[in-house]
Amino acid sequence: MNNLAYKHETFRDDYTYRNSPDAIRRFPFPFAEDHYMYSVNIEQHQPGAKGSIVEHAFDIDEHYVSECEDKLITLGQDKGRYAALPHMMDAQWDFLELSMESLSRDYPHLFTLTKDGERWTWRNGPLGIEDSFVFGDAATLPLEPFEYMGRQVQGDFVLLDQREGTLFADAGFITSQADWSLAFDVGMSWHEWHGPVPQVEKMGIMDRALKFLMSLQQGNPVRRLNWTMTINPRLDTSPEHFPEWGPDKLKVTAQNAGEKAHLRVELQTMFRLPRSNAILFSIRCYLISLEELATYPRWAKRFHRVLRDLHPDLLEYKGIKVYHEAVLAWLSQHDDGAELALGAHPE
């Protein structure tokens, strides 16, 4: 079950972030096989098993309050983490509506939404927020609608406008990105922002994924998992703040890798929005230390094999190369070479 007793923990400085046994159990381990390569790993975002991270449209977990606090710190340091081009105002309201309706439906004990015609009242229990506003009138909210709710939902969000046969990242709320920059990418098109990703061109992955998304339909959201690694449980691994987290990569050893090195998995969901015809792309980040991961031996074995055999271009792109040896040394202690059945399940 998903434990919602919020913990006070940090994603920077003293890094007190930890996962409870429940959170480890429901961690979205992304490897069903011993080998990993990019693919168009898109599936329907249907409600999943009770307690799983895909039970609801948006997953709220034990890290909710601390993660929202971390967002505010990052935004406070760098206002450019939120940006919305003027033609995205309808999409902003679509996002506010989808997130408020989903959270209040899926977590009624935490969030409530009451509507009296266009006058809406939103209550966020965990964060102690209550506001009444007129839907569609941005002047009645303390912040723009996208920023207002972006601060109250775990994860990062991009709003994409569809035109000229492609998608444009025309608004974003990005405080926990894996080394890419909103300030750089805003206003860019699909193939432009995916430019740095290696190996995908020759497999036609980006063309196929784009065609699929262009015909994404309302009422039929989809999801995929993406992964990388992060040293220390840090959400804000942005290029802007590289000096604060980059050097940590050099401090990983075979002895401390279990504690320092984290598998970072993104649950990415995509929704077609009603009024704007835009697409919402949400990136929900889950962090787990190798020690926590190794609570389930098959996960440690499998991750060892995936990392050991990962394509060098991917090791480079994901920034793992510098500490690859150290992490492999730590993981190899947990891998007896036993054959593993297909599947990403913990036991």
Add this chain to the structure above:
Amino acid sequence: MSALNVIVSNIELVADGIRHFTFIAADGGELPGFSGGSHVVVSMPAGNRTYRNAYSLLSSPADRSNYQIAVRLQEQSRGGSRFMHEQVKVGTRLDISWPVNLFPISRVGHQHILVAGGIGITPFMSQVHDLLRTGAGFELHYAFRSPRHAGFIDQLKQLLGNKLVCHDQSQGQILDLHALLSRQPLGTHVYVCGPDGMVDALIATAHELGWPDAHIHNEEFLAPPVGEPFTIRLRQSQKNVDVGAEVSMLEAMEAAGVDVPYLCRGGACGRCELEVLATDGVIEHHDHYLSDAEKGAGKKIMPCVSRAKCSFIELNL
């Protein structure tokens, strides 16, 4: 993909051969929101087959209490428009798709010219609401044979005032596309919906005047991935599966208890690929996964979106 269940709450004759239908949600609640230019696909069960036609939504996107469509009786109709005119009554229950928009107004444009011919007015009915709300500059040019053939004129006049320009052919008012497009400022977007001849002429004129493709828009509908019924023969499991006109091959096999792997159900991921051993017809590939060469060779099929025009297709499963 789930359908929306609606009930017909009103029917009006708005012009010669054009009926205007109002739908409300069967559960009495709100219908999903949508954007100007959207359409729905209406399923019409007529005896042992189902017609599926796409119709633009006419109502204001701000109003989620009902949807409205207009249907012109087409003499050469496959049956869909005839069904809507003859079988559908107030109180009839219908299944419609969620709204889909393949004719959106560009949100980065500042000036928009909308050109409608006859029943081609329908997608603009919802677009003008969005344009009025966002305050973008626009004109709607509405060409029709005679007022008797033109629906919604009074409503549009009231809503749009001098943003509406009517071209009544019975009064000798011919829409001069060249003159219209020539006087637009650089960066204007043009949208056209109407008879094929008009659409082609407008696109040709815009090209001639050097308009970029990204600024020329014409209405497209989602082609429903349906076709004729046929039978799948499964070589390994020694089973026959009938595929109905409205279901995909994947859905038909699932319903028959056959375990077929899948992921995206949209022709992109490649997971559901199956080997074709034989068929007495042709495969209709609708996926983005197989290469053109593979599609041409006819040895593979993605059953989540593709089907075949045949009596049987044999798969290695």
